[in-house]
Amino acid sequence: MKFAINYSPESLRLYDKGQIHFDLVKLPAWEDAIKAVKKEFACYVHFPLKVGRGKGVIDNETKEPVKWKKIEKMMRQTGTEFVNLHLSLPSKHHPEIPKNSLSTVHFDQVLEKAGKDVQEAVKHFGAEKVIVENEHDGKGRNLRLNTHPEIYHRLMAETGCGFLLDVSHARIAARSLGVDEKEYLQSLPVQHIKEIHLTGIEWFGESHIERARTGGLTEKWISRISETWMDHLPMTSEDWPMVEWVLASIRSGEWSHPWVIALEYGGLGGFFGTFTDEDVLIEQIPKLYSLIHTI
Incomplete structure (x- = not known):
C-alpha cells in the first residue's frame, strides 16, 4: 500500500529538501501538471469525472461528455491504476425526485441512471479498472440518495466496479444525516475498497471565509462552502483518531486493502492554493507516512 499527497509546489519543494516523504503524487487531470511532475516523481491522475x-x-x-482517448493517454503517461468516477446527484438534475426522498421508486430511478453511466466506463476499461467515489450532500444541494450506502453497494454489485472511499465525504454525510460517523463508514461497501482519501474537516466559518476572500475566491464560490463542514483542510485533534481507526480496520482485514491512501490537503490555485500551509505539510505528512506504512 502506498501513500500519496496532493500535487502542490510546496510539497514537492519540501520533498526535495528532505523534510517530507511520500510514495506518489496525486495529480489533477492537467497535461502541464503531468509533464512537470512525472520526470521526477511517481504519480497518478485523479480524474474529474461525474456519473x-x-x-x-x-x-x-x-x-x-468525457473524451476517453484523453483519459487513456493520461493513464499511460502516469501508470494510473484506475479510472475514478464521482457519483454526483444534484437535486437540480433530478427535479422529479424530492430532495429528501428515500423511496424505492426514486432509488431505482437513480440507480438505473448511475449504473448506465458507470457501465460506459466499464465498457472501455473493464470493471476491475473502474472505481466509484462516495459523496456527501453538498450543503444540501444533492439528493439525500447520494449519501445512501445502499446506492454504492448496488453499484458495486451490478457493475463489478470497485470503491474509492473518501473518509471525509463519509463523515460529512454522517453529520448531515445525524448518524454516527463510524457506523456510517461501516455501512459503505468497505470490502470493495481500492483507494482511500483522507483530509481534515473543519466548520467553514468566519476566519476561513476571510482567508478565502484574501485569497481571491469569488463570493459565489465562498457561499457554496461557507457555514458548513468542509474537507481538504488540516487534520485536527478530532481527525487523527478517525485516521487511526480507518487504518486499524484495514489492518484487521475488516476492510479491503487499498492500493493507495491519499492525503487530499494542499494543491494549486483557488481554494487549494489559498489553504495550503507549509507548516501543516511539514507536521502532518511525516505522521501520516509513518502510520500508513505500519500496515
Whole structure:
C-alpha cells in the first residue's frame, strides 16, 4: 500500500529538501501538471469525472461528455491504476425526485441512471479498472440518495466496479444525516475498497471565509462552502483518531486493502492554493507516512 499527497509546489519543494516523504503524487487531470511532475516523481491522475444523470460520463472541468482517448493517454503517461468516477446527484438534475426522498421508486430511478453511466466506463476499461467515489450532500444541494450506502453497494454489485472511499465525504454525510460517523463508514461497501482519501474537516466559518476572500475566491464560490463542514483542510485533534481507526480496520482485514491512501490537503490555485500551509505539510505528512506504512 502506498501513500500519496496532493500535487502542490510546496510539497514537492519540501520533498526535495528532505523534510517530507511520500510514495506518489496525486495529480489533477492537467497535461502541464503531468509533464512537470512525472520526470521526477511517481504519480497518478485523479480524474474529474461525474456519473449519475444517465447521460454518460461527464468531464466536470469541461462540462462535456468525457473524451476517453484523453483519459487513456493520461493513464499511460502516469501508470494510473484506475479510472475514478464521482457519483454526483444534484437535486437540480433530478427535479422529479424530492430532495429528501428515500423511496424505492426514486432509488431505482437513480440507480438505473448511475449504473448506465458507470457501465460506459466499464465498457472501455473493464470493471476491475473502474472505481466509484462516495459523496456527501453538498450543503444540501444533492439528493439525500447520494449519501445512501445502499446506492454504492448496488453499484458495486451490478457493475463489478470497485470503491474509492473518501473518509471525509463519509463523515460529512454522517453529520448531515445525524448518524454516527463510524457506523456510517461501516455501512459503505468497505470490502470493495481500492483507494482511500483522507483530509481534515473543519466548520467553514468566519476566519476561513476571510482567508478565502484574501485569497481571491469569488463570493459565489465562498457561499457554496461557507457555514458548513468542509474537507481538504488540516487534520485536527478530532481527525487523527478517525485516521487511526480507518487504518486499524484495514489492518484487521475488516476492510479491503487499498492500493493507495491519499492525503487530499494542499494543491494549486483557488481554494487549494489559498489553504495550503507549509507548516501543516511539514507536521502532518511525516505522521501520516509513518502510520500508513505500519500496515
